[in-house]
Amino acid sequence: xxxxxxxxxxxxxxxxxxxxxxxxxxxxxxxxxxxxxxxxxxxxxxxxxxxxxxxxxxxxxxxxxxxxxxxxxxxxxxxxxxxxxxxxxxxxxxxxxxxxxxxxxxxxxxxxxxxxxxxxxxxxxxxxxxxxxxxxxxxxxxxxxxxxxxxxxxxxxxxxxxxxxxxxxxxxxxxxxxxxxxxxxxxxxxxxxxxxxxxxxxxxxxxxxx
Numbered sequence: 225x226x227x228x229x230x231x232x233x234x235x236x237x238x239x240x241x242x243x244x245x246x247x248x249x250x251x252x253x254x255x256x257x258x259x260x261x262x263x264x265x266x267x268x269x270x271x272x273x274x275x276x277x278x279x280x281x282x283x284x285x286x287x288x289x290x291x292x293x294x295x296x297x298x299x300x301x302x303x304x305x306x307x308x309x310x311x312x313x314x315x316x317x318x319x320x321x322x323x324x325x326x327x328x329x330x331x332x333x334x335x336x337x338x339x340x341x342x343x344x345x346x347x348x349x350x351x352x353x354x355x356x357x358x359x360x361x362x363x364x365x366x367x368x369x370x371x372x373x374x375x376x377x378x379x380x381x382x383x384x385x386x387x388x389x390x391x392x393x394x395x396x397x398x399x400x401x402x403x404x405x406x407x408x409x410x411x412x413x414x415x416x417x418x419x420x421x422x423x424x425x426x427x428x429x430x431x432x433x434x
Contacts, residue, residue, distance in 0.1 A: 228282035229345035232273065236338050237367045239269055240374055270334030274341040287347035287356075288340040289405030301402040305411040312418055321419065332391075332416045336409040339364040339395050354400065361396030368392050391416075 243265065251258050277283050278290075286292040293301075343360030350356050368388050391412065398408040 225282055225284075226345075226348040228280070229277065229341075229348050232277040232282055233342055233345045233363055236269070236273055236341060237363065237370055239273075240371055243269075244374055266331075266334060270337050274337050277341055283341060283344035283348070285344075288344035289399060289403055289408065290340075293404055297402070297404065298407075301404050301407045304401070305398070305407050309411065309414050309418070312415060316418055316421070327387075327391075327416055327420070329413050329416060332413045333409060335364075335391065336395060336405070336412055338367065339392065340399075340405050340408075342367075343396070343399060353403075357396055357400045360399075361393060364392040364395065365389060 254261060274283075278285055278288070339360065342363035343357055346356040346359035346363070347353070350359065368391075372388060394415075395408060395412055398411055399405070402408060
């Protein structure tokens with residue numbers, strides 16, 4: 225299983241680069257199927273491949289944080305994540321932050337599925353949970369770096385690139401604290417939703433009677 229997990233992880237990391245090279249050479253041959261295939265490709269990459277790794281037994285669902293949680297773990301994790309989100313909302317209400325990204329909720333969910341595979345793969349390579357999370361997070365950072373280089377036309381490092389790397393780091397931190405994929409994905413998605421909201425300092429001003 226460890227080598228199979230490594231193969232799946234490598235496939236996820238390099239497939240965007242392979243696709244960017246192969247697709248321009250092949251797309252014309254698909255005719256009317258070209259646009260549906262382009263729309264489906266991100267979901268195949270992020271959901272179908274990790275699911276196949278799980279289905280074939282290459283990774284273990286418990287290591288990915290899909291099951292095995294105690295009621296106490298659910299409650300404590302949910303409370304901690306909820307308090308963190310409430311604090312983030314209060315902060316953004318007082319000090320709106322315009323992040324340099326156009327990240328969507330579906331992109332966040334796709335990221336979390338891939339990153340869960342990396343952490344589950346690392347759990348098969350090393351017995352230590354903190355070390356496996358660190359390795360999985362490193363793979364998530366490597367994937368993010370590959371995608372950034374793939375998307376950017378220049379070698380300049382932009383604030384949006386930094387935000388992408390921070391999401392990968394924070395995902396690893398959340399999973400390290402909760403060991404729960406569902407709480408990690410929900411918290412990450414909620415944070416992206418908060419930062420995507422049009423916060424304005426105008427909302428903090430008291431209403432005046434005219």
